[in-house]
Amino acid sequence: xxxxxxxxxxxxxxxxxxxxxxxxxxxxxxxxxxxxxxxxxxxxxxxxxxxxxxxxxxxxxxxxxxxxxxxxxxxxxxxxxxxxxxxxxxxxxxxxxxxxxxxxxxxxxxxxxxxxxxxxxxxxxxxxxxxxxxxxxxxxxxxxxxxxxxxxxxxxxxxxxxxxxxxxxxxxxxxxxxxxxxxxxxxxxxxxxxxxxxxxxxxxxxxxxxxxxxxxxxxxxxxxxxxxxxxxxxxxxxxxxxxxxxxxxxxxxxxxxxxxxxx
Numbered sequence: 001x002x003x004x005x006x007x008x009x010x011x012x013x014x015x016x017x018x019x020x021x022x023x024x025x026x027x028x029x030x031x032x033x034x035x036x037x038x039x040x041x042x043x044x045x046x047x048x049x050x051x052x053x054x055x056x057x058x059x060x061x062x063x064x065x066x067x068x069x070x071x072x073x074x075x076x077x078x079x080x081x082x083x084x085x086x087x088x089x090x091x092x093x094x095x096x097x098x099x100x101x102x103x104x105x106x107x108x109x110x111x112x113x114x115x116x117x118x119x120x121x122x123x124x125x126x127x128x129x130x131x132x133x134x135x136x137x138x139x140x141x142x143x144x145x146x147x148x149x150x151x152x153x154x155x156x157x158x159x160x161x162x163x164x165x166x167x168x169x170x171x172x173x174x175x176x177x178x179x180x181x182x183x184x185x186x187x188x189x190x191x192x193x194x195x196x197x198x199x200x201x202x203x204x205x206x207x208x209x210x211x212x213x214x215x216x217x218x219x220x221x222x223x224x225x226x227x228x229x230x231x232x233x234x235x236x237x238x239x240x241x242x243x244x245x246x247x248x249x250x251x252x253x254x255x256x257x258x259x260x261x262x263x
Contacts (some may be wrong), residue, residue: 023059
């Protein structure tokens, strides 16, 4: 039995890299990994040193979704136990998606089921050209409910419906076409490109980036009407008046580096 930690976290230069490291089971989920990852992301969210988070993986697969042994246990659960289990997975996805720091998925291999959910919950996703993706839950007589909100947000309702219904595989180029993946690169460039994004992000205003994420969440699903106009105007006014907003403008006018950029 493998007793190694299911992931490792390294923090360097304001960038936290969380690497799934159980390639022998294709970095599949179980309840232990879900709980540990949730706590890890919560901690990184509170860490004032961390400016950006990269989620990576070792091995052939990014994540194959649910672990077979975990699925066997779930098959014996009653409704109440299944509800608690599902809430934990939903909590992981929510924690990752709502992190007040930019997140980048470095997808070096294929992702299925919940693995697709992890990618969709990140702000940016870089994938290897060889990677494949699928939402295979329907083939098991279930559905990707816990990851659904993030998959629909990333892929749009039409494409999400198609791939949730069919369970078919699609490649990295197709994933980029429909919005699941931000950029497709060669295999050896996945993590370097993700870290390039992180380097760009860490030099931006931390509060401003958190507010960008809030803005996107608010705008999606709202009509372009006077209420939305008022909300967005109020949003920028609050941020401009903040200490970070004032510092950013002052640094620009004075042709200097803002104080949030570490030398």
